[in-house]
Amino acid sequence: MRNQLATESLFGLSHHGRRGARFPAADVPVKPLDEIIPKSALSTEPTGLPEVTESDVIRHFVNLSTLNMCVDTHFYPLGSCTMKYNPKRHERLASLPGIVDLHPYQDLSGLQGMLELLYETQEMLAEISGLPAVSLQPAAGAQGEFTALLTAKAYFEDRGEKRTKVLFPNSAHGTNPASAAIAGFECVQLASSKEGLVDLDDLKAHLDDQTAVFMVTNPNTLGLFEKDIKQIAQMVHDAGGLVYIDGANMNAILGFTRPGDFGGDMMHYNVHKTFTGPHGAGGPGSGPIAVREFLADFLPGPVIKRNSAENEFTLETPPKSIGRVRSFYGNIGILVRGYCYLRTLGAAGLKAVSENAVLNANYLKAILKDVLPVPNGDLCMHEFVASASKSKSENGITAMDIAKRLLDFGFHAPTVYFPLVVPEAIMIEPTETESKETLDAFAETIRNILQEDPEFLHLAPHSTKISRPDEVVAARNPILQCCEPQ
Numbered sequence: 001m002r003n004q005l006a007t008e009s010l011f012g013l014s015h016h017g018r019r020g021a022r023f024p025a026a027d028v029p030v031k032p033l034d035e036i037i038p039k040s041a042l043s044t045e046p047t048g049l050p051e052v053t054e055s056d057v058i059r060h061f062v063n064l065s066t067l068n069m070c071v072d073t074h075f076y077p078l079g080s081c082t083m084k085y086n087p088k089r090h091e092r093l094a095s096l097p098g099i100v101d102l103h104p105y106q107d108l109s110g111l112q113g114m115l116e117l118l119y120e121t122q123e124m125l126a127e128i129s130g131l132p133a134v135s136l137q138p139a140a141g142a143q144g145e146f147t148a149l150l151t152a153k154a155y156f157e158d159r160g161e162k163r164t165k166v167l168f169p170n171s172a173h174g175t176n177p178a179s180a181a182i183a184g185f186e187c188v189q190l191a192s193s194k195e196g197l198v199d200l201d202d203l204k205a206h207l208d209d210q211t212a213v214f215m216v217t218n219p220n221t222l223g224l225f226e227k228d229i230k231q232i233a234q235m236v237h238d239a240g241g242l243v244y245i246d247g248a249n250m251n252a253i254l255g256f257t258r259p260g261d262f263g264g265d266m267m268h269y270n271v272h273k274t275f276t277g278p279h280g281a282g283g284p285g286s287g288p289i290a291v292r293e294f295l296a297d298f299l300p301g302p303v304i305k306r307n308s309a310e311n312e313f314t315l316e317t318p319p320k321s322i323g324r325v326r327s328f329y330g331n332i333g334i335l336v337r338g339y340c341y342l343r344t345l346g347a348a349g350l351k352a353v354s355e356n357a358v359l360n361a362n363y364l365k366a367i368l369k370d371v372l373p374v375p376n377g378d379l380c381m382h383e384f385v386a387s388a389s390k391s392k393s394e395n396g397i398t399a400m401d402i403a404k405r406l407l408d409f410g411f412h413a414p415t416v417y418f419p420l421v422v423p424e425a426i427m428i429e430p431t432e433t434e435s436k437e438t439l440d441a442f443a444e445t446i447r448n449i450l451q452e453d454p455e456f457l458h459l460a461p462h463s464t465k466i467s468r469p470d471e472v473v474a475a476r477n478p479i480l481q482c483c484e485p486q
């Protein structure tokens with residue numbers, strides 16, 4: 001019944017004459033509408049809106065919202081996406097009137113508080129990365145990659161060098177080659193070693209005077225720290241290239257090590273993941289980049305500066321800037337939440353975040369590995385990639401079957417079939433905000449699922465509105481309207 005009401009459209013619930021509110025007759029003189037609004041702007045047809053009561057509307061939307069899973073309702077171990085709890089205090093702070101009522105076109109004198117917050121965010125991101133120059137503009141990790149690659153391109157052009165290639169390992173996130181291609185580079189994919197790390201021989205074989213950038217995620221998408229990262233960076237630098245660190249997995253290393261210290265020249269953060277901006281379904285995001293000093297002149301503007309003498313914050317466009325990649329100052333709503341998170345936790349708190357994220361992942365890996373083996377690495381960082389190959393070959397239960405069936409038990413599915421280097425990959429990232437009880441319950445559920453009838457599992461999930469849509473069609477041609485308005 002509940003689900004039926006939730007998916008019945010408001011047009012379906014509509015009855016002529018139903019209202020959410022009825023206003024008392026006006027006790028002031030009434031002016032005809034066309035005296036207030038030009039006749040040409042007035043509609044001559046009825047609006048075609050559904051006629052429903054307030055309770056119809058509330059029940060419709062509340063029920064609809066419960067058909068989705070989110071971090072506020074379910075464990076959400078979606079590997080690579082860092083779906084950690086989003087503190088509600090930060091939601092409240094980010095929606096204070098002094099923040100949401102600002103307008104970017106206001107005079108800077110009225111924006112000083114916001115500029116100070118953004119300046120301090122730049123400073124904290126510089127310190128955490130070990131890379132001194134920051135741009136807050138990019139609106140997501142992928143846009144951060146793209147922005148950094150354009151920055152690198154401008155740097156090489158400024159030096160009179162024509163470098164055309166971007167290299168990345170075959171475990172890279174799809175956005176790495178996509179960003180490189182959109183930035184106009186030739187993409188070169190490298191092999192991984194049998195331990196799941198960058199293959200140094202293959203890297204050496206491909207580095208040459210055409211290499212602009214080597215992009216590497218560290219810890220990588222298998223949840224393993226690239227132990228040779230300093231040597232890798234040295235090899236790339238010796239060839240005249242730059243090292244880009246995809247910082248999507250910063251949750252594993254906060255306060256322990258810094259991309260700038262292990263050889264990175266540029267990186268992006270995913271503020272929405274690592275620093276708890278609520279995200280999902282494509283937004284909202286924030287992907288600031290941090291770069292070495294020699295790249296600072298090429299960053300997008302505006303960069304926020306502090307004028308200590310005047311005790312004010314100003315905007316500056318770097319002298320050789322690649323230009324803006326987004327309007328105004330970046331995705332402020334998410335940056336404010338990230339600022340609150342960083343300020344709340346401080347240095348020691350951030351270190352504890354990574355410690356616990358890594359502990360949780362290793363605990364879960366240890367209690368699951370007899371049924372879901374992990375091909376690479378004895379210990380993992382903040383996530384691990386298991387394989388369902390054993391269950392597939394023994395009784396036909398695939399990674400997809402397990403992921404889909406988990407939904408019936410109230411767990412969001414882990415990431416599956418990524419990274420591509422692991423067959424039947426199940427990528428699990430529990431995050432630091434989950435309890436041991438939740439991790440135990442999740443592991444037990446997977447064990448139970450693996451005992452179920454494979455035929456039954458192939459049809460899972462059994463409790464959701466839709467079971468197994470064609471995911472490509474669903475993403476490319478979504479049906480956004482459930483019926484025609486009457």
Ligand SMILES: Cc1ncc(COP(=O)(O)O)c(C=O)c1O
Pocket residue numbers: 080081140141142143173175176217221246248249270285287
């Ligand atoms: C390793 C890695 N790199 C880059 C990205 C892209 O980040 P965004 O989704 O913010 O564009 C992701 C996103 O999941 C990722 O996991």
